[in-house]
Amino acid sequence: MSPTKSSKKPRTAPPEVRRNQLINATITCIANKGISGTTLSAIAKEAGLSLGLANFHFKSKDALLSETLKHLAAEHRDLWQRDAKREDLSDSDKLRSIVSAQFHSRICSRKKLAVWFAFFGEASHRKTYRSISSQIDLERQELCAELIQGIAAEDGHDEIDAEQIALTLEGMFDGAWLNMLMYPAKFTRNQAERQVLDYLDLVFAKNVSRRT
């Protein structure tokens, strides 16, 4: 590349780059204006690209929205699933890392929460969004149920309802997320995490005291 061009970005980029630019712009726009206030024009402008390019890379606005949700979901899954695979961690530490990932600053930013809830707000009439989201929810829930079962077994008893607790946990994650979105000044990530861990302590303390 000649010196006269060294300060200029190339005009073209690979499809993956463009798609990511558009997806990230979509996230920003949804966070700022919601889904109803997000137009293709605004996304293109936010990405510093043209309206036509958005349409070149995504078949339709709807396709772009769905891909944006998939991107969010994958980012989220990558994080909580990473530690869950480590063989050097105990079941208890694995469960804890899943909780931790749920409230990680990269996942649980106000911006991302706003986007998640924008999609939840559409979910009742958009089966696509429900299924994108539920895939990874189910995976996490099942994994948590196994871990909970494992922890209980280590404590010496098997009568815990691991699936029910995992389900409760899922609800707590979502509820905490919503509270963080609605009351950012009052409810922090640390508080949210603390809340969930307290619940788990309660669950396992109950079983411990049953043993004594």
Add this chain to the structure above:
Amino acid sequence: MSPTKSSKKPRTAPPEVRRNQLINATITCIANKGISGTTLSAIAKEAGLSLGLANFHFKSKDALLSETLKHLAAEHRDLWQRDAKREDLSDSDKLRSIVSAQFHSRICSRKKLAVWFAFFGEASHRKTYRSISSQIDLERQELCAELIQGIAAEDGHDEIDAEQIALTLEGMFDGAWLNMLMYPAKFTRNQAERQVLDYLDLVFAKNVSRRT
């Protein structure tokens, strides 16, 4: 009213009637299409009224949406607040009735949930919606904290963190609502209520076992 007109509805109605027709139509439309897919035309059609009449009774589409949320919130508050005022109920029963109200079929229908989450989805950039919702949330949360404190005092100890538990309870309500919206076949109102009551049992069982 003359016999020839007895089978016909009057063409005019009082403002409160019209406003309620429009608000209820709005709820139906949002439940079916989300906020982004809800147009004034669709609302007017759903209400069996004209577009102009919608604009006559509400200053703007935005005003209609806000009033719709207020309507939902008031309906909800009336229900949980009713039993909370009864002097013949114990703190424990009052708390239980608040939980029960949260999952009452009139409040917690799929339709209403869809609308609630449509508004939550807009909440990050709509301060109006946040404040409508947070008013009654705060009232309920404070009331629950008092009741939890009262129950703990009856059990003979005061070291429970009532405010934290009330906050956790709020999160559980929201989380359960979202799970019901996302997984209607898997997660019923009864399961949701059970989940919350199990949590409360845990909380109070912990304190009971501390005493023994």
Add this chain to the structure above:
DNA sequence: ACTTATTGATTGAATAACCATTCAATAGGC
């Protein structure tokens, strides 16, 4: 090294449809 051809990327105007708001005309009720 330079030129030309080819293919994919990019642009933004055009298009058609949609939407919230306005408003003049008409209807209804007292």
Add this chain to the structure above:
DNA sequence: GCCTATTGAATGGTTATTCAATCAATAAGT
């Protein structure tokens, strides 16, 4: 008769999608 309620067309603006023209990058040819 008067005032309010109701209607639906008009208005102006917005939006998603389409598409022709242009640009950019690479490969092939000289």
